[in-house]
Amino acid sequence: MAHRSRKLKAKSSKPNQPHADATPDIPPKPLEKKQQGSWLSSTLAIAILSSSVGLVIAFTWISIVLIWNPEQASWVNKFLPAWAKLPLSSNEPPQTLPQIQSQLSQQKRVAGETIPLNEGDNSFLLPVFQQIPYCQSDCQEVVELRVYQLSQDLEFQSQPEKYYRLATQFPITGLEESLEDSTAERQDTNTVLPLSEVKRFEKDAPSPGVWFYVRGQRQEKTNAIAYGYIVYYNPARTNLQQMLTWKSPGGQLPKWQEVTGGGAKELVIDQTVGLEPQLSVYQVKSVKLYLNPIQLEAIDLNPPALKDSAFQNALLIARSGLWTPAFEWLKFIQKQHKKTLPATAKAQIDLIRLHSQLTKTQAAKIWASPSQQVLAELIDGRWGKALKVFEASPQNVQEVAILLKADQGRLWNRTVAALQVNPDRPEVIAWGALILAVQQGEERANSWLKTQPKISTATLTYIQGLLKRLNADAV
Known part of the structure; x- marks a missing residue:
């Protein structure tokens, strides 16, 4: 009995002593952490693999260029130390x-x-x-x-x-003659016009980089027409880039000048013919290309940059050649939209202003020829003043009739555009009737007059009197 009680005592004391092999319970790792680690590992592996493939492709391309045309890979040296530059x-x-x-x-x-x-x-x-x-x-x-x-x-x-x-x-390479002359008789020629001069723009050209013009010239009747390329040198890429082709019927060279304000210079190509101003203005714009990170972008009047009917009408008459009336209209619109005017709209206004400065200067001159005086006035939109010159003498009527007869649509287009935005302009209607009478006859002019919605009886009588005088004096 004593022996059995000792066994029971020993057995009963066992739970109070820790077992030598026992270990504390450790909770298992959450499943989410295992999945997150697996996802990160996979993503890292894919990224490393993609980068490796990209590097292999890049080095393969560079190797091919170095084998077949090593000069094209000269830009690589820009990123290499002196001891590692490629020969x-x-x-x-x-x-x-x-x-x-x-x-x-x-x-x-x-x-x-x-x-x-x-x-x-x-x-x-x-x-x-x-x-x-x-x-x-x-x-x-x-x-x-x-x-x-x-x-x-x-x-x-x-x-x-x-x-x-x-x-x-x-x-x-030289320019094809068709690029330099739009007349019908020269369209089928394949003559290549040579380029004979290369000059650097020394003044006002934007930086960084260096700008050049390559120029040629040919004589046509009394005009020395200049033409060529604009070339840009990018020192950071050691690259020459042809930016655009240009021409000037008056032989004027391209120039850099500030047109839109803000200190930036624009490239201006003068394509004026006679008294008709035509200036192409190009802005320097950045593009995401390695070798050619900039381009020249023309300021265009179409489409209008504002969804405003008055702005759109102003650009309509500007495109027809009525630069000063368009600019006077736009100055008022610019005041209304002073804080909200987008840069593209401002550039369009500045292009019109540049043309208006030329037409104003021409119209302000005293011309020896009445026909030239009338032409300068009409180009600037001075319809009433032009009528006064026309009516001044029978000789003036004859000269102006010859001018209107030779018009190839420029004066007529101005007339149509002006009446489209404001049909209640008696002096504009008068010039429309005179152009039609000279080119198509008095009967056609009278028929057109009857279609004008805003013409009064007094205006109709006055214009018909001008038409009779035209027939009597312009013999």
């Missing part, structure tokens, strides 16, 4: 300027005058010319633009002469 021009060692000129001469080409690209002589643009066959004057044409940079090789830096490497080159 892109290893097949053509650095040369002095006389050596470059001699090499071009052996290729039957001529090196033009160098144009510095910075304040020192570390880089320059070199126009390359070739002889025009069967030519009697101005017998060299531009065929290529090259950019040379001072060699950074130590073995050449120690030389007394300066050695240069070819950084980039850009071929230049």
Whole structure:
């Protein structure tokens, strides 16, 4: 019994002593954490794989370019330290300027005058010319633009002469004659017009970078028509870019000037013909392209930048050539929308203002010829003043009749546009009737007069009197 009681006692005391092999309970990890870790691992693996594939493709592309056309990959050196730069021009060692000129001469080409690209002589643009066959004057044409940079090789830096490497080159082709002349008789010609001059814009050109014009010229009757390209050099990419083709019937060179305000300069191409002003204005705009990060964008009057009927009417008459009436209208609209006027609308107003300045100046002159005086007044929208010149003498009537007969639609378009926005203009109706009478006969003019919705009996009688005088004096 004593032995059994000792066993029971020992058994009963066991729960009060911890077991040597016992471990505390640890709760299992939540399932969400396992899934999150798995998702992060997968995403990281996919990102690494995608990056690796992208790098492989990029290096493969660069390798192909380096094999077939290493000069196109010159931009890679911009991101490499000096010791790691790629020997892109290893097949053509650095040369002095006389050596470059001699090499071009052996290729039957001529090196033009160098144009510095910075304040020192570390880089320059070199126009390359070739002889025009069967030519009697101005017998060299531009065929290529090259950019040379001072060699950074130590073995050449120690030389007394300066050695240069070819950084980039850009071929230049002449312009097709149809681009420069829109007359019907020249549309079927395939003549290529040569370019004979390369100049840097020294004043007002925007920076960074360097702007050039490549120019040619041809004579047509009494006009020396200028034409060519605008070229931009991007020093950050060592790249030449052709920005646009230009022409000027009056032989005017492109120029940079501030048109829209804010300090930025715009490129202005003067395409004026006679007394008809025509200015193309281009703004420098950024684009998301590596080699060509900017472009020239023309200020266009169509479509109107404001959904406002008065603004749209003003642009309608501006497109017809009535620059000053349009601008006077727009000045009032601009005051109303001073704080909400978008930049595109302001640019359209500034383009119209630029044209109005020219037409105002022309109309303010005293012209020796009555017909020129009438033309200048009509172009500026001074309908009443033009009528006074017309009525001043029988000689004036004859001269103006010849002017109206030769009109190819410019004066008629102005008349139609002016009446479209304001049909209650007796002096405008009078010029419409005079144009029709000269070009299509008095009967046609009278028929047109009857269709005018706002014409009064007094106005009709007055204009019919002008038509009779036209027939009597314009013999």
